[in-house]
Amino acid sequence: MNNPSTLKAQGSKPRQNREARQQHILDATLRCVRRSGFHGASMSHIAAEAKMSVGVIYRYFANKEAIIEAIVANDLAEMRAKFAEWENLPDDVLLDTLLDTLEMAVEHKYTGDNAALALEVLAEAARNPRVAAIVENADTQERELGRSLCRRLMPAGSEAQMAARGEIIGMIFDGMMIRAISNPAIDRKALLAELRHVMRVLFTMPAGPQD
Incomplete structure (x- = not known):
């Protein structure tokens, strides 16, 4: 047997x-x-x-779009694994842990090959509806992952405020890909110090009044 x-x-x-x-x-x-x-x-x-x-x-x-979808899926899987680690952290160490990961994030975003690839996919998404759907779906999943952390760090904020701050954070990190091409020689040590300050404000400052 x-x-x-x-x-x-x-x-x-x-x-x-x-x-x-x-x-x-x-x-x-x-x-x-x-x-x-x-x-x-x-x-x-x-x-x-x-x-x-x-x-x-x-x-x-089946086609290049399917390959792009698989590449995006791999990135999402890595992101989910990292968020799963953060979800298991106590609230009192969550923010400092997130800030400690910024150095790795900046290094990743400012790597020329990584930036070039991401910008190629985004450029194709602007003219190819199938790739656009892949990118939009991935972005939706990323925002959902980020929102769970925002709820822990800013429990008094409304859904709209947390969504807005999450969007600002996305703008910062997506913008790094453009800056990696436009200004690759930036002083990353100084950039990282200021970025930590900005992110601490975004994660902890009480939400302002809404109209």
């Missing part, structure tokens, strides 16, 4: 192989998009970069 654990391991191997191939294709796509832009990264170029045939690529992804 077959050992159940052995059968489970055998059953998971094809899935692991498939996931590994999908990730290999995603990595090849990232390199192509960074090098040639979204439109320049054709499926044939992606296949060549991945050292696979175009037909094999299509077994895993």
